[in-house]
Amino acid sequence: MSEALRNIKTRRVVREMSGEAVEREQIEAILEAARWAPSGGNLRPNRYIVIEDEETRRLLRLVAPGMFQRAPVLILICTNWQVVAQHHLPAQDRALLIDIGTAAQTMMLAAHALGLASGPVTSYSKEAVRVILNLPAHYSPEMFICIGHKAETARPGMRAWQPITWRDLTHWERFAT
Amino acid sequence: MQPNWVLKEDEAIELLALLITSARIQMDEPAHYGPLRLLTATERLSSLIEARSSQKSRGFLQDNIERIPEMHMLMSDVEAYTEGLDALCRAVAECLLRHSALENES
Numbered sequence: 001m002s003e004a005l006r007n008i009k010t011r012r013v014v015r016e017m018s019g020e021a022v023e024r025e026q027i028e029a030i031l032e033a034a035r036w037a038p039s040g041g042n043l044r045p046n047r048y049i050v051i052e053d054e055e056t057r058r059l060l061r062l063v064a065p066g067m068f069q070r071a072p073v074l075i076l077i078c079t080n081w082q083v084v085a086q087h088h089l090p091a092q093d094r095a096l097l098i099d100i101g102t103a104a105q106t107m108m109l110a111a112h113a114l115g116l117a118s119g120p121v122t123s124y125s126k127e128a129v130r131v132i133l134n135l136p137a138h139y140s141p142e143m144f145i146c147i148g149h150k151a152e153t154a155r156p157g158m159r160a161w162q163p164i165t166w167r168d169l170t171h172w173e174r175f176a177t
Numbered sequence: 178m179q180p181n182w183v184l185k186e187d188e189a190i191e192l193l194a195l196l197i198t199s200a201r202i203q204m205d206e207p208a209h210y211g212p213l214r215l216l217t218a219t220e221r222l223s224s225l226i227e228a229r230s231s232q233k234s235r236g237f238l239q240d241n242i243e244r245i246p247e248m249h250m251l252m253s254d255v256e257a258y259t260e261g262l263d264a265l266c267r268a269v270a271e272c273l274l275r276h277s278a279l280e281n282e283s
């Protein structure tokens with residue numbers, strides 16, 4: 001199996017991280033990978049905010065009930081609504097959400113390829129995050145990617161709702177009439 | 178007698194942040210995430226007060242801290258999850274009794 005495929009298959013969300021720091025170059029490599037994620041219309045409405053400061057991370061965790069990790073690095077994917085307006089994209093255009101998804105997965109795969117652990121978080125109060133980070137009005141906080149090192153004691157992730165293979169998710173060709 | 182303070186003001190505010198933001202995000206999330214958020218708050222409060230708690234509560238609080246993160250991962254197994262919640266309910270009732278006059282009467 002190719003290294004890229006193995007990387008895709010072996011990445012798992014990590015919710016328990018050790019205190020070990022992440023190198024600056026590793027963070028930059030992850031951000032550069034996100035730059036190469038596909039983007040609808042190549043508009044690039046995503047902006048990335050990197051949070052390493054310990055107290056800021058602590059406060060963010062307090063308003064993010066879905067953030068179980070104590071990650072040394074948080075990358076917040078934001079939508080820059082000035083870019084959206086410039087290109088006259090409707091606010092509900094699904095490409096905006098899909099762009100967040102392509103960036104998130106690209107960053108998590110990059111982190112995994114670098115030997116780092118990661119986990120996405122969308123369960124937080126957007127308004128509280130806005131206040132804590134003093135976000136400009138034209139940025140909306142869409143998804144955190146927690147980056148760090150997996151704790152040795154980390155438990156396995158969430159159990160699947162049912163066993164699933166790619167075949168269960170796939171249909172070939174036209175549906176029968 | 179000195180009151181048995183187990184929570185500092187900063188810590189209480191942290192718990193409030195968790196409760197308030199949980200209430201908000203629950204508006205957008207599946208109903209079964211409700212128990213998850215309440216359990217997260219239970220675990221957080223248990224961690225905050227465990228060190229200053231009395232013998233009557235300590236074991237119960239320690240169990241919450243250990244058991245709840247494991248329970249989160251069981252969410253998709255409704256039966257096991259419900260059984261875990263029932264076990265917590267029994268444990269909290271026992272803890273209530275240890276704090277109550279009833280226990281001392283019997």
Ligand SMILES: Cc1cc2nc3c(=O)[nH]c(=O)nc-3n(C[C@H](O)[C@H](O)[C@H](O)COP(=O)(O)O)c2cc1C
Pocket residue numbers: 011012013014015066067068119120121122123124157158
């Ligand atoms: C849109 C989206 C939002 C998510 N939000 C959270 C979250 O708030 N907290 C969390 O712990 N995991 C979150 N996850 C991670 C999923 O629970 C995880 O991907 C899933 O359980 C499968 O695990 P795996 O990626 O390790 O295979 C999110 C994933 C996605 C795609």
